[in-house]
Structures are given as structure tokens and as C-alpha cells.
Amino acid sequence: xxxxxxxxxxxxxxxxxxxxxxxxxxxxxxxxxxxxxxxxxxxxxxxxxxxxxxxxxxxxxxxxxxxxxxxxxxxxxxxxxxxxxxxxxxxxxxxxxxxxxxxxxxxxxxxxxxxxxxxxxxxxxxxxxxxxxxxxxxxxxxxxxxxxxxxxxxxxxxxxxxxxxxxxxxxxxxxxxxxxxxxxxxxxxxxxxxxxxxxxxxxxxxxxxxxxxxxxxxxxxxxxxxxxxxxxxxxxxxxxxxxxxxxxxxxxxxxxxxxxxxxxxxxxxxxxxxxxxxxxxxxxxxxxxxxxxxxxxxxxxxxxxxxxxxxxxxxxxxxxxxxxxxxxxxxxxxxx
Amino acid sequence: xxxxxxxxxxxxxxxxxxxxxxxxxxxxxxxxxxxxxxxxxxxxxxxxxxxxxxxxxxxxxxxxxxxxxxxxxxxxxxxxxxxxxxxxxxxxxxxxxxxxxxxxxxxxxxxxxxxxxxxxxxxxxxxxxxxxxxxxxxxxxxxxxxxxxxxxxxxxxxxxxxxxxxxxxxxxxxxxxxxxxxxxxxxxxxxxxxxxxxxxxxxxxxxxxxxxxxxxxxxxxxxxxxxxxxxxxxxxxxxxxxxxxxxxxxxxxxxxxxxxxxxxxxxxxxxxxxxxxxxxxxxxxxxxxxxxxxxxxxxxxxxxxxxxxxxxxxxxxxxxxxxxxxxxxxxxxxxx
Numbered sequence: 099x100x101x102x103x104x105x106x107x108x109x110x111x112x113x114x115x116x117x118x119x120x121x122x123x124x125x126x127x128x129x130x131x132x133x134x135x136x137x138x139x140x141x142x143x144x145x146x147x148x149x150x151x152x153x154x155x156x157x158x159x160x161x162x163x164x165x166x167x168x169x170x171x172x173x174x175x176x177x178x179x180x181x182x183x184x185x186x187x188x189x190x191x192x193x194x195x196x197x198x199x200x201x202x203x204x205x206x207x208x209x210x211x212x213x214x215x216x217x218x219x220x221x222x223x224x225x226x227x228x229x230x231x232x233x234x235x236x237x238x239x240x241x242x243x244x245x246x247x248x249x250x251x252x253x254x255x256x257x258x259x260x261x262x263x264x265x266x267x268x269x270x271x272x273x274x275x276x277x278x279x280x281x282x283x284x285x286x287x288x289x290x291x292x293x294x295x296x297x298x299x300x301x302x303x304x305x306x307x308x309x310x311x312x313x314x315x316x317x318x319x320x321x322x323x324x325x326x327x328x329x330x331x332x333x334x335x336x337x338x339x340x341x342x343x344x345x346x347x348x349x350x351x352x353x354x355x356x357x358x359x360x361x362x363x364x365x366x367x368x369x370x371x372x373x374x375x376x377x378x379x380x381x382x383x384x385x386x387x388x389x390x391x392x393x394x395x396x397x398x399x400x401x402x403x404x405x406x407x408x409x410x411x412x413x414x415x416x417x418x419x420x421x422x423x424x425x426x427x428x429x430x431x432x433x434x
Numbered sequence: 435x436x437x438x439x440x441x442x443x444x445x446x447x448x449x450x451x452x453x454x455x456x457x458x459x460x461x462x463x464x465x466x467x468x469x470x471x472x473x474x475x476x477x478x479x480x481x482x483x484x485x486x487x488x489x490x491x492x493x494x495x496x497x498x499x500x501x502x503x504x505x506x507x508x509x510x511x512x513x514x515x516x517x518x519x520x521x522x523x524x525x526x527x528x529x530x531x532x533x534x535x536x537x538x539x540x541x542x543x544x545x546x547x548x549x550x551x552x553x554x555x556x557x558x559x560x561x562x563x564x565x566x567x568x569x570x571x572x573x574x575x576x577x578x579x580x581x582x583x584x585x586x587x588x589x590x591x592x593x594x595x596x597x598x599x600x601x602x603x604x605x606x607x608x609x610x611x612x613x614x615x616x617x618x619x620x621x622x623x624x625x626x627x628x629x630x631x632x633x634x635x636x637x638x639x640x641x642x643x644x645x646x647x648x649x650x651x652x653x654x655x656x657x658x659x660x661x662x663x664x665x666x667x668x669x670x671x672x673x674x675x676x677x678x679x680x681x682x683x684x685x686x687x688x689x690x691x692x693x694x695x696x697x698x699x700x701x702x703x704x705x706x707x708x709x710x711x712x713x714x715x716x717x718x719x720x721x722x723x724x725x726x727x728x729x730x731x732x733x734x735x736x737x738x739x740x741x742x743x744x745x746x747x748x749x750x751x752x753x754x755x756x757x758x759x760x761x762x763x764x765x766x767x768x769x770x
Binding site for chain 2: 112116117120144145146147148149150151152154155156158159161162178179180182183186187189190191193194196210213214215216249250251252254255256257258259261
């Protein structure tokens with residue numbers, strides 16, 4: 099069985115009506131819930147060029163509309179924060195959602211975020227690992243004291259816990275191979291990158307399984323990936339409407355510096371044409387094409403849970419609604 | 435007109451069912467909304483002795499149940515955070531609640547919080563003021579660059595804004611007189627302390643007005659205060675049931691080190707008996723007594739908005755519901 103979730107675009111242009119966009123997001127979540135989507139995901143970035151809604155308050159608000167869907171802050175930029183804060187915010191979100199949190203974390207890559215938070219980018223991996231260690235201890239132990247390289251917790255009695263025990267599944271985002279190794283070491287689920295080519299994803303999934311075996315850790319049943327998806331009733335419409343969105347979105351990621359984070363085999367996406375992107379990185383097509391593509395990523399890579407990026411900057415709500423409906427009615431039933 | 439809000443207790447004992455407590459909180463907010471309460475407030479603390487729900491996710495979740503009530507994180511421990519984070523989290527909460535945020539901030543006082551967040555307590559006032567300056571600039575300017583003592587923002591274009599323009603009202607909590615001066619200088623509304631005696635509150639309100647005049651800033655129409663309130667249908671019940679809660683709650687604050695923060699005229703609350711506390715610090719009584727007390731604090735101090743602490747650690751939900759109903763049916767109409 100292949101699960102689909104929806105990733106909400108919460109990066110808006112400077113002049114958009116953000117309240118209207120928020121209401122549309124609520125509507126999209128209700129629809130996805132009714133079609134049986136498995137998760138709703140909101141990304142985290144700071145000081146973006148336009149307007150942004152942050153994942154913790156937005157997912158908390160969406161707890162009422164999302165039924166049994168998992169709530170996925172995807173991903174939280176863990177190196178930027180104090181672990182006590184993250185542990186208690188996420189515990190609250192887990193309690194108020196009845197235990198539906200997936201704890202999506204990553205190291206981040208945008209220079210402006212590290213600068214504004216006073217964190218050295220070269221410390222990001224170390225900070226993520228140390229922070230995660232502290233968070234797990236706060237979530238599972240009755241008394242904690244910690245003295246690390248980046249964080250220090252005086253001896254405290256703690257009982258603020260997520261509802262899920264021992265804790266929500268930890269989804270670790272990976273872009274570079276170093277991220278894949280980290281995910282194998284410290285996480286529960288590998289969360290692969292949407293811009294990587296399928297060949298890179300295949301190599302990274304294999305690397306992940308090899309390291310898990312070396313560590314004597316079980317290979318998880320679940321493997322996740324963000325995936326940019328543009329679906330339309332017929333192939334011509336999908337290609338014609340989808341092209342400007344795909345190209346615009348990938349250029350934004352390139353501007354943010356994300357291409358540099360990927361392995362060399364996948365780095366050059368900003369210079370590729372639409373047909374190249376569509377062949378190996380993004381899914382654009384009619385329902386039959388999308389079914390075949392999800393199956394290809396599942397069979398060749400092992401991905402079981404796609405967080406589908408359906409609403410891209412500049413897209414109209416009716417296009418997103420149409421995508422959710424087509425995936426819900428024509429694609430999801432074929433993947434069960 | 436005197437406004438009443440409700441402060442939700444979100445500090446639970448280690449062995450309480452936090453999901454049940456959360457559901458009760460939702461029910462309390464619905465009831466308060468229907469009676470015309472003006473605000474719902476959730477406090478922020480970390481590494482408390484029991485379990486805690488954090489204000490940003492909880493208030494985001496309560497956006498759907500709270501009607502026109504203002505949402506008051508009260509207070510946020512501003513010195514512990516990076517201002518970029520606070521600016522964007524609060525902007526999101528303001529957007530998803532239709533512009534209902536009151537931005538309650540304070541310096542904090544619990545040693546364990548400063549230690550765990552790696553912040554020197556002696557820097558707390560400087561960090562609050564600098565952080566607030568950055569937040570206001572991020573909320574109101576199209577391009578921001580900042581170089582301060584504690585925070586540094588590289589030059590960025592920013593458009594992530596709260597819905598309220600120029601920004602949500604800034605409620606600055608004050609315990610010591612230094613806090614009152616700070617509130618006069620940098621805030622929109624003075625947010626007074628629940629444990630201070632009425633005589634201290636009177637002096638602090640006068641100090642606040644004097645400093646506002648010296649600064650040439652207008653005296654706000656609104657002045658706010660947390661106030662511990664235990665109301666019952668008759669005086670005997672109020673006194674009998676209320677005593678253990680009042681004493682327990684004040685001992686908790688004393689254990690957390692709050693008494694040291696107050697002026698000498700109000701510091702010794704942990705050593706006072708119930709009758710002393712009730713005379714000058716907490717409101718415990720039947721509806722007529724409560725009406726008279728709210729009016730006394732209004733007339734003598736100038737308080738116009740009480741964030742009523744009705745649900746204290748260990749209290750049963752029916753007692754809180756009864757308090758909301760009595761305030762809503764018997765007290766609020768008399769204060770309009």
C-alpha cells in the first residue's frame with residue numbers, strides 16, 4: 099500500500115491575501131481528509147521573500163479539520179532552536195491532535211536562517227543530533243540532566259510528554275548522503291528530497307538500508323518523500339498548465355541554495371528543461387501517468403508515503419482542489 | 435466598562451490525564467465565549483514540575499472555539515527566543531485567528547528556564563527590549579537589517595506580517611517597578627501581576643502613568659491584570675472550597691521564585707494566611723463580593739481587563755464551569 103499526504107504551500111507572494119490563502123488551505127485539508135489522504139505537511143522557513151505561515155500554529159489550528167490525518171511539520175529546522183522548546187511545543191501539538199504528530203526534522207540550508215538565528219551553519223549537523231538526543235530524553239525520562247557541546251539542561255523532573263509513546267515517529271530529512279547516514283543513525287523514517295532524481299533516491303535508499311543493517315537497526319516499513327505533483331484530467335492540460343509552476347518552483351529552490359545540498363548526480367536542477375525535470379524529478383500528468391509514477395518510485399526506491407506538493411506559489415485554489423479530487427478519486431484507490 | 439477574560443490553567447500534575455484536561459479547556463473556552471468573556475489567556479513556562487501545554491499551539495487550536503475573544507499568550511518569555519521566530523509564529527496566529535492576538539510578553543523569572551535556554555538572567559531586560567524592537571521592525575518594515583547586542587539580522591526583505599496593523603497590542607507584564615517603567619516605555623498596555631497587593635498595584639499604576647506623561651506618550655484606555663478568582667454561589671462555599679487552592683497556588687509561585695520579583699510591599703505572599711491573601715491579592719467570594727472587588731481594583735488602580743485565573747492546579751472541571759457560569763450570569767452583566 100502506498101500512502102499519499104498533502105503538503106500545503108504556505109509561502110505566499112508579498113501582495114497576496116494571506117487570510118484568503120489560509121481559508122483555502124483549510125478547505126484543501128477538509129477535502130483531502132474526506133478522500134483518505136494520510137498526512138498534512140507544512141514546511142518551516144524564516145525570512146522568506148514573501149509571506150509565510152509557520153507550521154506549529156497552522157497544524158495546531160488544522161487539528162480540528164484533519165480527521166485521522168497525521169500532522170507533519172516537514173521539516174522543522176531543528177538546529178535553530180533550543181530542544182526544550184521543541185520538545186514542549188511538539189508534545190502540546192501531539193496532545194491536542196490526539197497523538198497524530200510526525201516529527202519531521204532536518205538541518206536546513208538557507209544561509210539567512212542561520213545568520214538570523216546566530217547559528218553557525220557548520221554546526222548544523224552536530225546541533226541537530228544533540229538536540230534530538232535531548233528531546234528524546236525529555237520525552238521519555240522522568241528526570242533529565244544534560245551537558246553537551248551546544249545545550250545544557252540542569253537536573254530537572256519532567257513529565258511533559260507527547261501522547262504517542264515513547265514519542266512521535268522521527269522523520270529525518272536527507273538531501274546529501276551525509277543526511278541519509280544521519281537519518282539511518284538517529285531517525286525512525288527516512289524522508290527523501292523532492293528535487294533529487296529517482297536514480298539518486300535509489301542510491302540513497304540503498305545506502306540507508308545498508309547503514310541500518312550495519313548498525314543492527316531494523317529496516318523501517320515506511321520510507322517517505324516530498325514529491326512535486328501536478329495532475330490534470332488529461333496529459334495535454336497537465337503539461338501545458340504545469341510547466342510554468344514546475345520551472346518557477348525549482349528556480350526558487352535554486353535561489354535558496356538547495357541545489358548545492360544534493361549529491362552531484364542530482365545537483366543541476368535549475369539548469370534543466372521541463373522535460374528533464376519531469377522525467378526524473380517531478381510528477382506531471384494525467385491520473386494514469388501519476389499512478390505509474392508513484393508505483394515507479396515505490397518499486398525502484400521503496401517509498402511508501404508521498405507528501406504531495408500540490409499547491410505551488412502562484413497556483414489558483416481551483417487547481418489545487420482539482421488535484422486533490424483527481425488524486426482522491428482516480429489515483430489513491432489504485433495505490434491501495 | 436470592565437472586561438473579563440479567562441486564564442486557562444495548563445500546568446497539570448505529573449499523573450493527570452492531559453487529554454481529558456485539554457478537552458475540558460476547550461469546553462471552558464466555548465462557555466466563556468458564549469457568556470461574552472473578552473479574552474482567553476495561556477501562560478508559558480518550561481520544565482515545570484508536572485505536565486504543561488504550551489500557549490502558541492493551544493491558542494492556535496482554540497481559534498476555532500473562541501469566537502471573537504482575544505487570544506493572549508500571557509505571557510511569552512521573550513528573552514528566551516530569537517525574535518525572528520516569535521515574529522513569524524505570532525504573525526501566523528494572528529492570521530489564522532482573524533486578527534485576535536494580544537502580544538503578552540515578560541522577562542520571566544524561573545532560574546531553570548534561563549539555564550536551559552542558555553540565557554543569562556541578568557540579560558533578560560536587555561534581551562526583551564532588543565527582541566521587541568526587532569519584532570516590531572519585522573512586522574512593519576519592508577526591509578530590515580539589525581545589529582544589536584544580542585541579535586543580528588542580515589539585510590532581508592520581509593512581508594510576513596500579523597493581520598492587525600501596525601501590529602497586535604503589546605501587553606508588557608510587570609512585577610517589579612523596573613518592569614512598570616519598561617512597560618511604559620516599550621508597550622501598549624500595562625499587564626499587572628496577580629500576586630501583588632492592591633496597594634502595590636495602585637503605586638505601580640501611578641508610576642506607569644507618570645512615566646508615560648514624562649515620555650509624552652498617551653495614557654492607554656486599557657490596563658490589564660491577571661487575577662486569581664474563586665467564585666461560588668454563596669460566601670461559605672467560596673471560602674471553604676477556595677482556601678486550599680489559593681494556598682497551594684501561591685506556594686507554587688513562591689517555589690518558582692516569583693515572590694522575589696515583586697516590590698518589598700508585596701513580596702511576602704508565601705507566608706501570609708488565607709485571610710490576608712484574600713483581603714488584598716486574590717478574589718474569593720460570592721458574586722456580589724466579586725463584583726465589588728473587580729470594581730475596587732478598577733476604581734483604585736485603573737484596571738479595565740482582568741484575565742481571571744479560574745482553574746488552578748488540582749481543581750475539578752465542574753468547579754471551573756461553575757465559576758465561568760457565575761461570572762457570566764451574575765458578574766459580567768453588572769460590570770458592563
